[in-house]
Amino acid sequence: MIFIDTYISGVVIVEPTLHCDGRGYFFESYNQRDFAAHGIATDFVQDNQSQSVYGTIRGLHFQRGEHAQAKYIRVLSGRIRDVVVDLRPGSPSYGRHLTVDLSAENLRGLYIPPGFAHGFAVLSESAVISYKCDHFYCRAAEGGIRYDDPDLDIDWGVPSAAAVLSDKDRALPSFKEYQPCC
Template sequence: MKVTETRLNGCFILEPAIFSDERGYFTESFNAARFNKAVGSEVHFVQDNQSFSTQGVVRALHYQLGEYAQAKLVRVLSGTVLDVAVDLRKDSPTFGQHVAVELSYENKKQLFIPRGFAHGFVVLTDTAEFFYKCDNYYHKDAEGGILYNDPTLNIDWKLPSDQLKVSEKDSVLPTFDSARI
């Protein structure tokens, strides 16, 4: 597995070894011991989530607060997404900065997003199936979010704004400057 730390401390791109032949391929998508060594901390995942979306769907930018904060290991089972992580750690030198990584069925890349980050993605292909592991259970009262097109964050979602499909709930999220962080 190739591991690359992004410019945001603690946020890693993981590229598993792929073994292919005329029959197809095999990859070890997760191994706790190898993963923990790669990211330099003990992460215990307790919940898996999966979504299916069509092109242009934006699911962003979400996070959990306080004791309910979640680290996530995300990957794509089919299609392609642009995955975005935003550093919300007020004591971090990269507070308010983001990384965007293309994750796809073809490249098999995964992104590890530590606690203290907002997360979201947009579907770039006709459809995409998205899978992620969380190290803490979802708690509705600890839910937070930031408007996907926040001018301070200035995220390039790689699709024209008129092609983006945003839920009603996500379209009224607060801006970065007024979000509960």
């Protein structure tokens, strides 16, 4: 695996090492020893999967306090723009965001440490996303920030007229209004 550190400390792009032959390819999508060797010693406890159609924007979501989650995101089919926003108080990148296009073609994964809001937009006709979490979901600890917050100014890769959102995500507070997650 190749680990690519980003400009936001702790957020890492993971590129697998492919083993190809006439049958196709094989790769390890996750290896705890390789992650630990890169300084990511995370014990994942829950795997989630979602399927969404073009234009769907899910997020920006996070879990507060002791329920804050590290995540490892992968795309099984299709293409998404993955977005993280640093919510770690005192972080030099607090309030900054990072976007990474993940797809079934580029096979990249994205590791997100605790203390981030996370979301994605579907750029293909549909997409299936798989992600690991290091803490179980807790409804009482959930929080979120509006996807179209003007202070964050995120390019989701989807025209706003084509955006498909849940009513819950449309009602999320702005970045200035949210309660700190950590």
